[in-house]
Amino acid sequence: xxxxxxxxxxxxxxxxxxxxxxxxxxxxxxxxxxxxxxxxxxxxxxxxxxxxxxxxxxxxxxxxxxxxxxxxxxxxxxxxxxxxxxxxxxxxxxxxxxxxxxxxxxxxxxxxxxxxxxxxxxxxxxxxxxxxxxxxxxxxxxxxxxxxxxxxxxxxxxxxxxxxxxxxxxxxxxxxxxxxxxxxxxxxxxxxxxxxxxxxxxxxxxxxxxxxxxxxxxxxxxxxxxxxxxxxxxxxxxxxxxxxxxxxxxxxxxxxxxxxxxxxxxxxxxxxxxxxxxxxxxxxxxxxxxxxxxxxxxxxxxxxxxxxxxxxxxxxxxxxxxxxxxxxxxxxxxxxxxxxxxxxxxxxxxxxxxxxxxxxxxxxxxxxxxxxxxx
Amino acid sequence: xxxxxxxxxxxxxxxxxxxxxxxxxxxxxxxxxxxxxxxxxxxxxxxxxxxxxxxxxxxxxxxxxxxxxxxxxxxxxxxxxxxxxxxxxxxxxxxxxxxxxxxxxxxxxxxxxxxxxxxxxxxxxxxxxxxxxxxxxxxxxxxxxxxxxxxxxxxxxxxxxxxxxxxxxxxxxxxxxxxxxxxxxxxxxxxxxxxxxxx
Ligand SMILES: Nc1ncnc2c1ncn2[C@@H]1O[C@H](COP(=O)(O)OP(=O)(O)OP(=O)(O)O)[C@@H](O)[C@H]1O
Ligand SMILES: [Mg+2]
Numbered sequence: 001x002x003x004x005x006x007x008x009x010x011x012x013x014x015x016x017x018x019x020x021x022x023x024x025x026x027x028x029x030x031x032x033x034x035x036x037x038x039x040x041x042x043x044x045x046x047x048x049x050x051x052x053x054x055x056x057x058x059x060x061x062x063x064x065x066x067x068x069x070x071x072x073x074x075x076x077x078x079x080x081x082x083x084x085x086x087x088x089x090x091x092x093x094x095x096x097x098x099x100x101x102x103x104x105x106x107x108x109x110x111x112x113x114x115x116x117x118x119x120x121x122x123x124x125x126x127x128x129x130x131x132x133x134x135x136x137x138x139x140x141x142x143x144x145x146x147x148x149x150x151x152x153x154x155x156x157x158x159x160x161x162x163x164x165x166x167x168x169x170x171x172x173x174x175x176x177x178x179x180x181x182x183x184x185x186x187x188x189x190x191x192x193x194x195x196x197x198x199x200x201x202x203x204x205x206x207x208x209x210x211x212x213x214x215x216x217x218x219x220x221x222x223x224x225x226x227x228x229x230x231x232x233x234x235x236x237x238x239x240x241x242x243x244x245x246x247x248x249x250x251x252x253x254x255x256x257x258x259x260x261x262x263x264x265x266x267x268x269x270x271x272x273x274x275x276x277x278x279x280x281x282x283x284x285x286x287x288x289x290x291x292x293x294x295x296x297x298x299x300x301x302x303x304x305x306x307x308x309x310x311x312x313x314x315x316x317x318x319x320x321x322x323x324x325x326x327x328x329x330x331x332x333x334x335x336x337x338x339x340x341x342x343x344x345x346x347x348x349x350x351x352x353x354x355x356x357x358x359x360x361x362x363x364x365x366x367x368x369x370x371x372x373x374x375x
Numbered sequence: 376x377x378x379x380x381x382x383x384x385x386x387x388x389x390x391x392x393x394x395x396x397x398x399x400x401x402x403x404x405x406x407x408x409x410x411x412x413x414x415x416x417x418x419x420x421x422x423x424x425x426x427x428x429x430x431x432x433x434x435x436x437x438x439x440x441x442x443x444x445x446x447x448x449x450x451x452x453x454x455x456x457x458x459x460x461x462x463x464x465x466x467x468x469x470x471x472x473x474x475x476x477x478x479x480x481x482x483x484x485x486x487x488x489x490x491x492x493x494x495x496x497x498x499x500x501x502x503x504x505x506x507x508x509x510x511x512x513x514x515x516x517x518x519x520x521x522x523x524x525x526x527x528x529x530x531x532x533x534x535x536x537x538x539x540x541x542x543x544x545x546x547x548x549x550x551x552x553x554x555x556x557x558x559x560x561x562x563x564x565x566x567x568x569x570x571x572x573x574x
Contacts, residue, residue, distance in 0.1 A: 050477065050481060072483070074482065075482070075483030079482065081478050083472070085477065087478070087493055088573065089573075102488070148482075
């Protein structure tokens with residue numbers, strides 16, 4: 001789909017890209033990684049012609065991109081930049097609609113796109129569409145940055161360290177979201193990072209670069225097992241060391257913060273509808289003051305619920321809970337001991353902070369394993 | 376006491392017309408300086424050079440082209456107002472974070488689209504500051520208009536000086552000062568709001 005053929009780029013005497021050739025397949029999630037200044041951003045920007053190489057050719061679907069008008073080309077390639085880069089003078093809606101408007105989509109069409117995309121990341125249109133970027137949190141801004149890149153359904157999306165500046169929890173959930181979106185929408189994604197963990201988690205294929213050259217291009221498993229160069233090992237090593245020196249891990253470090261919550265007074269039908277829409281089989285139920293009340297499962301509703309009744313009658317208080325500052329280990333033990341798929345993480349005031357699921361636990365265990373492999 | 380209102384209105388009109396022209400011209404020149412490499416130094420140098428010409432000399436030179444009357448003072452005010460507007464337009468455009476410019480380019484906006492949709496709106500608070508400086512300066516410089524046969528509040532001041540009549544001088548001077556203060560105050564308020572909104 002994207003083919004680099006002997007691409008070189010230099011500024012004066014300094015060679016930034018040194019005869020790079022590689023190919024990215026349709027639907028592939030490719031991660032470019034390497035030390036700072038190795039040429040990742042430059043490589044990415046040659047794809048949408050923000051940078052023109054001195055030598056070599058790039059083909060997209062067999063077509064030499066220098067034969068395409070750069071402005072037209074860029075409208076067909078999604079682009080997420082490192083420093084968010086939302087337009088501060090435009091609302092969330094206007095930001096997301098930038099490319100559809102450039103492509104002269106009629107208003108109802110781009111409005112529908114904005115609605116759908118915001119829904120995709122659980123940011124209700126009514127609440128967020130008319131806010132300005134400065135009124136959003138870093139994580140929310142970055143989500144909008146990603147949505148803006150997807151708005152005109154480009155087959156290719158370029159992402160330059162999109163999550164670099166985010167806290168670990170937000171980064172985690174955004175990584176999950178992007179990976180999910182990519183699979184669902186079948187995009188070809190070229191993603192730049194200097195975080196090995198992120199690369200291993202997201203990539204189908206990792207391209208490791210150093211000093212303007214590709215050192216290794218391989219799947220994450222292959223890269224872990226047979227790193228082609230000592231620098232790759234050291235890159236992982238540095239990452240592992242950090243992991244080992246990290247302070248004690250807490251329950252909150254592993255939770256997902258995106259959880260479905262409903263008030264006690266909800267009715268059975270709306271809960272069923274919500275569960276089927278989100279493809280889950282239980283919901284967290286809150287008291288009037290937002291504190292945790294219990295859970296309700298689809299089985300319970302089906303077995304005992306009558307249409308139009310409040311779910312407070314069907315509440316189960318069996319789910320395992322844990323305080324967010326407790327040791328992560330506790331959470332894992334509880335999760336393994338219980339029959340349920342999750343542990344509910346609570347704040348000081350008994351409001352719900354998040355969930356630890358078997359998936360988030362498996363991820364954490366995987367990391368522990370890589371740490372051991374190294375030592 | 377003579378009726379000052381017609382003079383005040385004429386004074387304002389001269390300043391408003393001059394400001395409108397200098398905004399149009401200044402923003403265009405600022406954009407050219409931003410767009411065209413190396414031209415920026417030339418444009419800035421010219422705008423600054425004009426400021427160093429004494430106003431009387433400048434007006435005298437303009438009189439050769441425009442003759443006596445309001446046109447000449449308007450031309451002079453436009454030339455003086457150019458510097459703050461050109462400079463602030465240029466600084467505003469050049470100062471936008473290159474991440475935002477990169478994003479706009481990467482989204483597939485043409486040069487003109489980037490200017491109109493992103494760069495000018497983001498520079499607007501700074502451009503507005505330039506306009507404020509221009510307006511406040513013009514209000515006082517416009518008094519010189521009387522020397523080249525233009526109307527406005529220069530007339531009572533000039534007559535007052537000639538007849539050594541303090542009251543007459545103040546009749547002209549106080550409205551000028553008041554107008555300058557009022558414009559400065561309200562435009563500063565707007566400026567602050569703009570800056571706060573842009574954050
Ligand atoms: N416009 C430019 N002029 C001169 N040198 C440049 C220019 N742009 C980039 N470089 C140099 O090219 C090299 C590669 O830059 P690039 O931005 O591609 O690195 P990177 O791998 O993305 O690094 P990082 O992880 O720090 O973002 C760097 O050494 C940089 O200093
Ligand atoms: Mg970079």
